[in-house]
Amino acid sequence: MDIRPLRTEEDYKAALAAVSALVDADPAPGTPEGDRLEILSLLVERYEDSHFPLASPDxxxxxxxxxxxxxxxxxxxxxxxxxxxxxxxxxxxxxxxxxxxxxxxxxxxxxxxxxxxxxx
Missing domain, CATH: 1.10.260.40 (lambda repressor-like DNA-binding domains)
Structure with a gap:
């Protein structure tokens, strides 16, 4: 499994594409594909939190x-x-x-x- 931190927008877009494909495949939790989806989702979430912060609502x-x-x-x-x-x-x-x-x-x-x- 070749997973690395998302440092650039290109890394982010590639991870989004991989997550999308895995979501479509709907892997079972605990399988290699399920683990990959979980890890990539965490990386995408971390990237989005640091690069696209949401302001608290009024x-x-x-x-x-x-x-x-x-x-x-x-x-x-x-x-x-x-x-x-x-x-x-x-x-x-x-x-x-x-x-x-x-x-x-x-x-x-x-x-x-x-x-x-x-x-x-």
Whole structure:
């Protein structure tokens, strides 16, 4: 098995092609092809993490996205944020999230805390 670190874009593209072919072949875990797929996937993931980092989403946009996903209205956010005025202030970016709001949003709506903490 000739696997080496991905150092260039050409290495990355070659690894992507190999991963694609292996995914199409659907090798069983624990087989040489399955092991190759697993290792190449880890190398591709590491390369992408270092060369194409994703910025954390804006906390308010994450809240709005979850509201849209769950069909929630501003009035539904009162248990997590506070009175209606406070909800609108947060959603319009005029008020920062407090630690207690972050805890309630994380526990109740399962928004990752690390996304919400960006608001502090």
């Amino acid at each position: 906390p308010v946009e994450a809240i709005k996205f979850r509201m849209e996903q769950q069909g929630l209205k501003a009035s539904d956010m009162k248990p997590y944020i506070g009175n209606t005025n406070r909800v609108y202030e947060v959603l319009n970016g005029k008020r920062a999230l407090s630690l207690s709001m972050i805890r309630r949003l994380h526990a109740g709506l399962h928004i990752p805390a690390e996304v919400l903490i960006g608001a502090i």
